[in-house]
Amino acid sequence: MVNRTKALVDLDAIFAALAHPIRRAIVERLAGGDATVGELAEPHKVSLPAISKHLRVLEDAGLLQVEPEGRVHRCQLDVAPLSTAFGWLTRYRVLWEDRFGRLAEHLGETRKTERKEEQKHARKK
Amino acid sequence: MVNRTKALVDLDAIFAALAHPIRRAIVERLAGGDATVGELAEPHKVSLPAISKHLRVLEDAGLLQVEPEGRVHRCQLDVAPLSTAFGWLTRYRVLWEDRFGRLAEHLGETRKTERKEEQKHARKK
DNA sequence: GTTATTGTTAACCAAATCGTTAAATATTCA
């Protein structure tokens, strides 16, 4: 049976982990295959400890698994949290992908107009 | 022509804005229609200034437009940044939605195995 | 066994985040 120890990490940590450009770059890099810490650090102009901290943030968000191999630490992406974030956003997908031409904004406008009409009727002036 | 002044806000601000449960709750609430600041604050047990700050974060991320109407401020969701975040995640969607049964992880495992073989051959012991 | 290499941890610092309470602003109501 497949390992089903899944990312029980919450959206707070996931979105926060994705909110830094270096960490997103690391995710992008790992999407193309595993890499060592040094390889992940190489494109960026910050110190190695800084990268180490970013990796820890990704790990705490469940996005990363690190496995020591000799003196090298190999990093593997875990996409489950990405799927979790994607799932949250998907709930609102219809709001920008409606094929009825900006349906959502029309709804908003309609309600606003309705309220303005109410106000017009409410105040005598 | 439709207004195309679009959310030029970067992913940093968008993901950071979504990284707090109160702000996500506000987004969810606004997805159902506009609301005033007071209405948005009501479900939460933090002070009004705290809510005001959250709204500012959402506004800075382009997720929110606020329009004063008398003494209430009406808040409207702008979904463009959600779409932006969704778009970023979509690039990796194949990694968890592949229909070949965990293709991505097999790729990772395969590469790792290959490396282990290389090492086996490299070291004489 | 020393020396390099790879990476983490510790200690520190500046800035940002998230909350508070108190005061200020603006609008409506009586």
Next chain:
DNA sequence: TGAATATTTAACGATTTGGTTAACAATAAC
């Protein structure tokens, strides 16, 4: 006009974040 309502701004504090340099640990290589 004055009081109530809705919301923001100011000032403060605790915690977190994101970076640094220096020191440490573990493995590999000579």
